[in-house]
Amino acid sequence: MELRQLRYFVAIVDHGSLSRAALVLHVAQPALTQQLRQLEEDLGAQLLHRTAQGVHSTDAGKVFYEHAQAILKQVADARSAVTQSARPAGNVTLGLPHSISGALALPLLTAARAHYPDITLQLTEELTGNLTEQLKSGRVNLAVLFDDGQLTPFATTPLADEALRFICRTDAPWFAGRAAVTLAEALGATLILPGLQHGVRPRIEAVARAAGLATANVIEINSITILKSALLADLGATILPVAPVLAEIQRGQMRWLDIHSPAIARSVVLCASRTLPPTIAVTAISKLAVDVARELCDGGAWPGAMAVGQP
Template sequence: MELRQLRYFVAIVDHGSLSRAALVLHVAQPALTQQLRALEEELGARLLHRSAQGVLSTDAGKVFYEHAQAILKQVADARAAVTQSADRPSGGVTLGLPHSISGALALPLLRAARAAYPEITLQLTEEISGNLTEQLKSGRLNLAVLFDDAPREHFAATALVEEDLMFVCRAGSSLAPPDAGVSLAQALDAPLILPAQQQGVRPLIEQAARRAGLVLENVIEINSIAILKSALLADMGATLLPVAPLQEEIASGALAAWPLLEPGLARRVTLCSSRNIPLTNAAAAIGKLVRQVTEELCAAGTWRGARLIAA
């Protein structure tokens, strides 16, 4: 198996046809077809379905595509690590952000990276936390912002902030609590809109409920922040979340938030990298910048509900 075969395969999948991939790669289409056939023979599996409309990945092809992407990224990172300067880091860095963090961190970080490191190409990927974990393990991400349930045996982690969970519902909703705060038992009595199990804050809430002898039921599971906001605004239920992804709606008065009491819950946000794949100078520089931007956001109160964890 050769690196060029991996590049050819990824290009074919990305462009959806052999002919378009051949044009982009500047390779004759018969040669591209030959390399693809050799790759499928070596793997003993068909990777693509071919038709007049183009190509689609088979199940085996989808699995191989993820590995091929990770291998090509690690090769590019290894090349960059050898050639780039520690004083002027350059090259590509891919950072993964959970949906619920990107609203607070993504734009300030992009601005800071462009100002401090113009020769670094920073690519941000927004995913649910479970997907980010797998992508960081495989090497498709250089860095990822994850929560305190990240598998520590695989990652080196730097703590960033703690975010308090709050009870949030539509302003004026019948679900709004009468007092200045709400207990966990009161919160769990309401119909809750939460991420699916093992995603985001859900494990934290499930664990707290078990410790308190409570049951989490009557849950609407939504993994998309945008759809969750729409459901809250439609008064389909309340949620238990940090306020950062909802701060625009809270500031406008469309949503209202109350602190969670008895007990309060907070999640720890960490910056993670793989223990097995060394960071390039560029990735290390972006990692330091994430910490710096986080400190600035907390000092300014821009990252609402977040408490900086001392370095």
């Protein structure tokens, strides 16, 4: 198996056609077909279905595509680490959960362009469960995750502690006229939450169990956009940080209430691989993310979040 075969395979999948991939790669199509055939023989599996409309990945091809992407990224990172000068340069891919990107993505991207013009910062927004797998495989260099006690495979740096609030449509009947609710009251409502392996859900379930409580009526939605639409349709309430729905709150479409007895919060951390050495650029973006998070917390631009170590 050769690196060029991995590059060829990824290009074919990305472009959905042998002819288009050959054109982009500047490789004759028969040569591309031969390399693909050798790769499939080496692996002992068919990776692509050929049809008149193009090519489609087999189940084996889908699995191999993820690994091929990760390997090619690690090779690019290794090359960048060797060629970098004292001035950080290269590509850094950072994964953000949906519920964090609204607060952190644009400020971090702006700061990176200002401080490190030779670094290309690529931001990807994913469910937390997906980000964990991408970080393990090396497809992303860094990921913002939530400390649920399961992050031991990663090197972690605390960014902030973020309060979770009870959020509903402004005119919803849930606890009208009140500024706060108990956790038991919040859990008793019809809640719209991510699935058990994503986002705030593991933290909510853990705090509920510790308090001898449990969620009762839950609608599971793994998309912030769809979740907000469901809130606005008055299908239920949610328990989230304020940041993802700040625009709707400012427009008067939603409101939030504090949760107490007990309060509920999550620890936001920056994660990196323990096994893959970071490039100079990755280290620079890591430090910048910590600084940007602290500035956002201190300036009130990240609602409900407190920089770690703050009183």
